[in-house]
Amino acid sequence: MRIFTLARKEFKDILSERIYIITLLLQIFVVVGIVFLGMFYAQIQYSITYVGDVYVESDNHQFYEQLTRDERIRLVNTPDTAVAVITVKEGAIDVEMRDGRFANDVEDVINRAYTNMRFEWGTVSAGPNPVFIEIMNSLLIPLVLLLPVFFSMNILSDSIVKEKERKTLEILFSVPMRREEIIIGKIIPVVVLGLAQVIAWTTLLRLIYPFLYNIPLVILFLVMIMAFFFSSAVAFSTYAGTMRESNLFLILFMMAVTFLVFVPFPKEFSFLSRLSPMGGIVAFSSNPGLLITEVVPYFVVYGILSLGSFYVASRMLSKDEYTRLG
């Protein structure tokens, strides 16, 4: 019960800081901005690849079918508005280009349709631009969902260092609570706030982009990531002597995480991306169906990391040399 008393007190302290509240609200703009960035990039990709109306006269039905699959063109019934008029007769392809700037694109469309005729393609439902889907699923949505984690690390770190600087940490240690309980009591309000944000952003994202799946599992995974990140923040801020040191350690930690998330690995080392928190979020949120054998490893890895960082944090909090200021 003492844990919850401490958690309540920490929660009130966080909510009493107007700056945290304003920072939370500012995230809305970041989230909306990120989504529009995805739409913008997809629109650019669409603008440079889309050809327009194409008129086709073909004695090869398979070739015609293949052309209908290509979203870079729109097949029309009359050649009046067509950018290109394609005639396929007895194995020969003739193209009348109405606008020379699209010649390369039309050639690519034809080559693709002709060479992919050798396969039998199933039906795909209509929907958003595939580039937009990929960017949203594999980059922007995980980024949005990890934002609360990154912001909250700062809150937690400040809380510990401030206690050290005001010498109230020693008073806290005099309360009959184990160090582990103190850490949990400090982490709980930050996790609750983080989760509230995650739920808010998930709801917002679903309004703009409905293809978000397995949300309860994603939230559970994020809780595990938070446990790891927040325990690490407790460890860093306990080790740090001042706010300056604490901020520097956090910056280094975030840089390391950024590398892991955004550094493109050569093929031989691509398995390293499995360690990335983004990898787990992408896997769970982007696919409607999941195999248990693929879900469990992520939880195992981050479970071990969370326990490890929690152990380190509690050991450090037990040592006087780290809890004294300076």
Added chain:
Amino acid sequence: MALSKMTIWELRQIFKGKKFTYAFIIQFFVILAIIPLFDVYSDILEDPKEIVLPTSNSYLPVAVSSSPLEPVLRENTIFRVYNVSEEEAHALLKSHVVCCFVSGEKIIFDPTNPKARVAEFHLQRLLQQEPDIETSFVLNEKPVVPRERLIARQIAMREIRRTAEMMSSEEINYSTLLVLLLAIFLASGILVDLIVSEKEKQTGEILLSLPVPPWKVMFSKVFSVVIVLISQIALWIVTLYVLGRVSSLFSMLPLFLLSFLILSLTCLVSVYAKSYKEAGFAITVSYVLLFAFLMSASSFYIFSEKFSFLSPVSLVIMIEKGQSTVTGILLAALPAFVASCALLVVSAVLYGRDEFYFGPRPSIFRLLTFPFAGVALLGVVMYGAAIFYGVAS
């Protein structure tokens, strides 16, 4: 007490803690490690097959059963390949675990899975081959494409071309220089700590009781951080120059200017702030506004050299393109330098006033009285006149 003595003392205080010193050294190497990152992204633009962004790794789950396409799919790490029987594949498709199933030369998609569209997009691209047929093209120009679409396409292609050029060019690699902004932010954090910690720990009272003018106390802190930052920037630029990432050592100049501007703004905010939290928030908002202004203002330079004064970032473009002249450098450097000095003067004036340390602190609105408002207004009028002149000519 001499300003130099106080500055050296502040410098010693900054690196007093071993932990901070070691972490400071580590961050230098970490930032340096970002440089190869740009090379890797540049490689991606040249040969996308070899490197996959970690976030797209195994993004597309695909079931395969006795298909000649399997090597192609395994070659591309965006696909996660499940080698299963037909029955298992259909079960995976039905439970939406996979977005498509490749059996022989037949490709079946999950119609309800949006990833199927992405899989089709990538498969169509990957399976495309050189055709064994000749295609003849005849040009018969007609205005069939709407003008808006042509413009949108031109803009999009120009943006992509610019990005590719910027990433692959060794001369115009000022994207690498932007990485050094991290160091500037770090130094700003040190300055905030030096000024605000005196209020939070209430050790500033002791400083103010010394027979030293308050402005000297403030400037000793500023100069100590400036020394740290100048040393860092100089070391980085020399390293980047040796590695061939920048074409001219003069690239340091705009970075110094930018650092000076950011530090002076940080100083003003720190003097005004009551606590770390307040300072942190105000600085975040100030930086966002400042960078939005600097980056958008520098884009005017692309249209006309007369707009170079708007942002010191124009200097980077000028120097890297080899277009720098004395007049151009002065035009680009002077406004930012003058603004930085003005901010420091205002900070020193405020620092010397008791209410900013002991309270009650006047509100921002009360601060905006003459001469501050007058100076600010004059500055805005002058800038506006200069922009008008630049546009008119």
